[in-house]
Amino acid sequence: MPPRSLRARLLLGIAAALLAVFSAAGLTLDQGVRRSVQEQVDRELRGKAILLASAVEVTKTGLDVSFADLDMREFETDADPSLLVITSSAGESLYRSPSAESLEVHARDTQGSLDLSSLDLAGHRLRAVEVSFAPRLDLTDEDDLPVGLADSAAIAQSLRIPWIHLFLARDIASVDHLLARLRLALILIGGAAALVALVLMGTVIGRSLQPVDELTKQIAGLDEAHLAKRVEVRHAPQEIGPVIDQLNNLLAQLEAAFERERTFSADIAHELRTPLAGLQTTLEVTLARDRPPEEYREALHDALGIVGQLRHLILRLLELARLEAGLVPVSEERIDLRDSLTATWRHLEKCARERRLDVVWELGSDTFVLTDRALVESAIRNILDNAVAHVPPDGRVEIAIRGPDSGALLHLRVASSGSTVPAETVPILLDRLTRRDPARNASEGHAGLGLAIVRRIAEAIGAPLSVTSELGGDFVVDLALRTRR
């Protein structure tokens, strides 16, 4: 089943609720009206029966039925006539309306009763009332009455007057018809009202969901090429406000990440382009004409130097990429920082001498740390490389192991003089490919990868790293390593 839209769900729910409410209301109304109409019919029927009963009199000559004062038209009409049968308990038929010629009516035993019933007769729905009563005495001369017979029942008995049974029925087809029309009206009005309500609700829902549609449309328009776009929905309801905010936050983060990636790739390309251009030009110029062997030798030597730089750059990029991807396993062992430092320094000694650097060592007695050997040695190499490469000629490099401090951390601290980094650019320096200077340190071809690698390593081995710089003052890298678990 395909997922239903929010709009369809709401409309269906509302339609169901409307149906239930309108049905219940219609049903109650229908039943109420039906009952009160029925009661009205019964009341009329009863009243009529009592009126008719009063027309039965006992006279000196016997039982007499006189409808003289009554409107008897309803019994004489052809269409849906009312039925009236009056019989005595003796079986004597006192009156029978033309419409009730074939009707058999049995007198009741009970006297003084009044019963209502519904019945079908020859396709007609009838409401009937049956009354058993003692007829009224119409004795003109009261003196004729036996003494002591005050009430009519007693009189009737003494006079052996029979009980009268009156059967009155009226056709209620017209009432049924009326009720049916009422029901139809209720259904029609209810249906129409429900329809109108539904249409109104549909419009309201449509309006309310417009921001959602708008949101959907805007989200559909998002891709990695348009990350600078932000979702903006006018008149956004409270419910989707947080969604939009969160989405925009996410977009901003994505954009920043993509931008970092883009800058990174561009920087890599840039770093590789210059040495590559050097290599290509060296080879092309050399091959442009015949030369003495020593010129070829020199060109090859130059080319090899450039290849070395490219190799160094690419290896560092790979190292950084592996660190970033979390592909480097981290182990833990006890290592002597002093050994690592001096071993790494051996490779840099020549360069430091050439640049006439003043190197100051300050190694404490406690030099053992608990960490990953390969990673920490890579960090040391990068920190020292960085210091030697960026300190100005005749500058000073201080290499120190201090501590352990109160947190049992041993500090490897390397400070170099003549920093070209303003304090506020330090964070940029730690974020992958950057340079201290807008341009690389002349001729070194140094991409600013070293500190970014150190930072990733510090994160991987869980060592706090602090880098501070003061323009023209000291550039200080401080890596704090654990001495115990």
Next chain:
Amino acid sequence: MRVLLVEDYTPLRKSLTKGLRETGYAVDPVADGTEAIEYLNASDYDLVVLDLMLPGIDGFGVLHHLRDRHHPARVLILTARDHVEDRVRGLDLGADDYLVKPFAFEELTARLRALLRRKYETEPTLQVGDLVIDPTARVVRRGDRRIDLTAREYAILEALAMRAGSIVTREEIWERIYDFREERGSNVIDVYVGYLRKKLEANGGSRLLHTRRGLGYTLEES
């Protein structure tokens, strides 16, 4: 022709200098923007090959300087930055061409020749009378005869042909064909002009290279 090469990456600077000199240009290589501006103030350059990312004053700073001084040099930006914004900024600041590293050396020299043609408003081949100079192939012909010249001789001839009909002073020839590393001999130009004239007039050709006493030289049909 005189070229100022501004490139901070030593191996590239070295090979470019060598290649351009062998092509016949007088090249002054410098490694940073500050030095570049000193050189530009001291001498007239036909061309500047300029890297953008430089220590000290960067390439854009050098462009600013050139523009403020209305320096006549044509500038080719040679850089690893390939962003459109960088190219637009460079060209808007008055650079005449833009080449992204890495590049083919041949393309660089072709672009430099194109810049020279624009600077001196000349055709791709230079012609004075029956003398035809093809700067691309560095071939010189007089009628059907091909004339073989040394790099120096060719450079002097090209400097004169670029401004054919006008007097070019010895000092101007110096500026065009010698860079700062070379000592200026008193009569070296005269000696080279003598060799050049002899080669041009071999086989009884008419005089094209005239000496304007006390002023300099002119290349024109007499």
